[in-house]
Amino acid sequence: MIARGIMLGPDQPVILHLLDIEQKIDDLNLLRMELLGSAFPLLKLVATIDNVEACKDVNIAIMIAGYSRKDGLDTKDLMSKNVSIYKDVASVLEQHAAADCKVLVVTNPANTNALILKDFAPSIPEKNITCLTRLDHNIALSLIAQKVKVPVSDVKNVIIWGNHDAKQYPDINHATVTIKNEEKPVKECISDDHWLKTEFITNVQQRGAAFNRSQKAKKCALSCASAACDHIHDWVYGTPKGKWVSMGVYSDGSYGIPKDIIYSFPVKCEKGKWSIVQGLTIDALTREKMDVAAKDLKEEISMAKSCLD
Template sequence: MTSVRHRFVVLRSPSMAKEPVRVLVTGAAGQIGYALVPMIARGVMLGADQPVILHMLDIPPAEEALNGVKMELVDAAFPLLKGCIFIIMWFKFQMVLLRCVVATTDVVEACTGVNIAVMVGGFPRKEGMERKDVMSKNVSIYKSQASALEQHAAPNCKVVVVANPANTNALILKEFAPSIPAKNITCLTRLDHNRALGQISEKLNVQVSDVKNVIIWGNHSSTQYPDVNHATVKTPSGEKPVRELVKDDAWLNGEFITTVQQRGAAIIKARKLSSALSAASAACDHIRDWVLGTPEGTWVSMGVYSDGSYNAPAGVIYSFPVTCGNGEWTIVQGLAIDEFSRKKLDLTGAELTEEKELAYSCLS
């Protein structure tokens, strides 16, 4: 007797030409998460033609707020939030409904099958807490989430850590998710990069899109080094170096650097809340350029696993200038580093080494 083979045909509308990408946002009920998830759903992160399935994770006390965010996403009717596929078999029609938004307090459910993870959730430093206390809390959180990603995320999952201390949280995640390639675990310094671009555009009264190739070196902290020595501005007569146009080295080596380093604190003072909109936008920029590529001749700043380039300490997550293509980042090599910059790179590198030692001591 001849057996009948089932044939499976998946039908999609033109808007579903691409397979949906599963994007995890941790801390999704918080300020940054609330700003970030609609940006992802609207295509800011992955493009206007890329369907997404959102996975949102938060802690049990935030469960009600998290479900509220889910309801708003449904109410917003974002076309890119996809969840339905149709499967046709011989003699049978079946519709399988896939959730377009997963909102959960269970880390395993949140991490299952995700292609991109944006780690916004973390334990913030509170009044009276010692640095080691907050580090210990975050080590515990990122150890747990790393294990879930390790076991349940899609192969080649890309990760960006936003929660502070971002560089060291990313390093802990790397240590406890060994099957995820080291190149796929990064931290967000694009917010600082964008802040630097904004300061230069305001100083010169030019469009921010005309400024490129600033660099954030090192840690996402007050020791980071915003560097404009290789940055340029598009002018009617061609690209000009930022230093040549600003004509104020005292400002570039002083107030400009401290403004970028302390911008987060200034926003907290002004809003009474930490940066949310700008952080969410930067996270989208980070992933978009990583996945879709950077323009020719342009680099961006990413916290990546250091190989010792520019004599930065190896084995930490350190912010470098990178270009991206085919879903991979590459550190820009061969840039001249003057004596002033060398001291700044070493200072922020020393802080990252100290943070690494502190984090590892919390593991024992």
């Protein structure tokens, strides 16, 4: 998708830096052959196992490295291995990436990995370090579209609060569906309130997990890659008027969320910068779930930091 111009537009040449570890060099070469063999007109390619070469002068860093549950690790071991990866890459990005490098962390625990990266790359502006919740955002849009039986492009402004994991809260209080050129609140279009409060929420929260559990372990590679492209595209080129998206960003204290965590908010983007959508009314249930997500992230960060000691 990057090589085809989906992320940065059909006329924007891209130099794709692919980084993998030495043990995966055969996979990396296969991918390199595949990309070259596709004769993508926009693409130049750097495929390397050297962190410095990979990070040199990059304008956009998409972090998909990391161990996953399927590697058979418990939560603490998984955290420990991933945190050390993000710490290492942070220092290389700090030294070698372009000064205005935009960072998107995809691998779970994405919010915490991004926070560790921020801590170890202090010269990268904190506004430039984000994590992916667009996948959850897209899944929420898609589930509503299927329920109301409209094209997904007619649904907008769901919010993913919190983290890119099961403790997130998908909020549809401000979401709308366009039916016959009229924007209506989702709550007016879906009479099945029970579905909205139960199945919808668990489906969004658990979708990634469901893929992970599947025998094929494809780990939602397509929808995840697509969401990463959407995240970067909108960050760079802006969100359409009247529409917001969800991004995990460094909290500025908006909506009473603690300032020192990376948390998913509704954001609008313009000229390469995001800003949190302000002034939304938060009902009691959402408030409670937002705070649960923040508390969960705080605990995750404590665990991550203990892994670094």
